[in-house]
Amino acid sequence: MDRMSYQLYEMMHLAFAPARAATDAMLHAMKNPLNPLHHTSFGRNVAASAELFERMTRRYGKPLFGLDTTVVDGAEVEIVEEVVWSRPFCGLLHFKRLFTGPAPRQSKLLIVAPMSGHYATLLRGTVEAFLPSHDVYVTDWSDARTVPLVDGSFDLDDYIDYLSEIMRFLALDATQTPLHTLGVCQASVPLICAIAAMEADNDPDVPESMVLIGGPIDPRVNPTAVNKLAQQRGMDWFRSHCIHTVPFPHAGMGRHVYPGFLQLSGFMSMNFERHISAHLEMFNHLVEGDGDSAERHRDFYDEYLAVMDLTAEFYLQTVDRVFVRHQVPLGLLRHRGNLIDLKAISRTALFAVEGEKDDISGVGQTEAALDLCANIPAARKRHYVQKGVGHYGVFNGSRFRDEIAPRIRAFATDMESLDRVGTARPHLAWSAE
Structure with missing residues (x-):
């Protein structure tokens, strides 16, 4: 059944x-x-x-980013979205800013969206916050039910490979500006692993910095209901209850996936009463003629209820390796047969950001990366806990815009300043000339 x-x-x-x-x-x-x-x-x-x-x-179909303009140095600048790199399961979306005069010298920012059920547009507010200060790119993951079987599989190893390829691709940019990376939630794990693998190979294209936001680097710390569920159920339960086959007429028919509608039911059940109350409030707003409040509800749920399927191999590997066996903090995670050693990271700066009320990745789970990356100099590490926000608020909303985003921008600037004066990453330093 x-x-x-x-x-x-x-x-x-x-x-x-x-x-x-x-x-x-x-x-x-x-x-x-x-x-x-x-x-x-x-x-x-x-x-x-x-x-x-x-x-x-x-x-609900895939939403649009809808970011048509931004303001850079006090001037409004038009934005055009363009896919600059693509593979069957991901496209790299560039928010190209059309400057009327010479473009200011600004660093590149790669935002790695989580592959956890929602589309990359869930990070619309994250992207928007950095458009005035950075040349922004975001990973736009494909819905697994739209990818034909002939295009092969996609697992955690492939995810890490995709990120390594993208970082090398962006390093070839003719502007030669520094590349910063930002991983949200689940994406924090493959991002830090990709950088560790590149560092182990002494790859010259490692990014200037990585910002990990609400990521389950060590789910053993302050475990949440999500973490406990993975431990209690075990892998056999997830295989038998969560994996289904894409039916006709979808392009990916025959592919084994963790369906979006099951993920959504899990999301909703975690805060069921809150969602019921929100819909009752919308009903009242509509009856009362409060169009603005009703529109805010529509905007949120148009995004929240738009979900995508995940490949079975990626989902099961993530549950098993990250949440059940805790291979990342234990130093047991392998990528293409090679151990991922976070101590190999020494050139890429690290900023761990957490939300005080995060009920998905508890406080301390992302901070654990600071100790695991023991060879990053202390001057290139930071940690910040945002008071009063949950999982969504740590990368979207007013407190993200007013409190978190400015700290991330300052961190990027500080790390570049360290390089220019030769106190860190001397072999990868860049010139402002």
């Missing part, structure tokens, strides 16, 4: 199609100002009910 869940989900989605069409028609009728019921309490209640039903039964 479990193996049929994906097919049943698709059938239920199709079965609701006539009801969605009917409620959508009713919604438009009740919102028509020429309809006398539009101005009544009854009409507003019917319209609110219709909208909530349609939203709760639809499939």
Whole structure:
């Protein structure tokens, strides 16, 4: 029965199609100002009910970043999105800023989005915060159900390889400006592992710095419900309950995946009462005519409810190696047969950022990287805990913009300054000339 869940989900989605069409028609009728019921309490209640039903039964597609402009040095600059590097499971998205005059010399920033169910657009606020100060790139992961079987598999080793390739690609940029990296949540693990592998090979293209935000580097520290679940269930449970086969007519039909709809049910169940309350509040906002509040709800849930499938091999390896066997802090994780030694990292600076109320990666799990990377000089390490924010707030929202992002920008500037005066990374120092 479990193996049929994906097919049943698709059938239920199709079965609701006539009801969605009917409620959508009713919604438009009740919102028509020429309809006398539009101005009544009854009409507003019917319209609110219709909208909530349609939203709760639809499939949310991949959102757009929608970042058309930014402000650099007081001037508005147009932005164009371009894919500058691609593989079957990832495209590297560049937010190219179209300066009317000479472009200012600014460092590159690679934002590594987590492959944990949501699209890279979940980091829209993260990207937006750095557009005025950096040349920004973000990993845009593919939905596994859209990748044909002929394109092969994708596991944790491939994830690490992708990041290494991307960092080498960005190092070839003609501007020769420093590259900084930022890994959010799950992405922190493959990012630090990719840099460790590059350092072990004495690769000249290692980045100037890595910022790890809310990452499970050592899930044994202050374990959360997510960490405990992995320990309690064991790998057999995850294989039998979480892995399904992509059905027809998706391009990836036949591929084994951890479906997005199962991930979403897990996300929702962790804070079920909060989500119920949020939808009730939206209903009240619609009835009361509070359009601004209702629009904020739509914006959040259009993003939150848009989920993607993960390949089974990547998901199971991550659960097993990171959350069950804790191979990263124990120094047992292998990449292509070679041990990942975090002590090999010495040239790339490290900034660990955590949220005080993070219920996904507990406080201390990201900080653990500072001790594990024992050979990074103390002057090139930092740690910061943001008070009053949970997992989402540590990379999005007002406190991220006002408190965390300025600290990350200052960290990048400080690390580059150390290089220019020759106190660190002398063989990779860059000139401002």
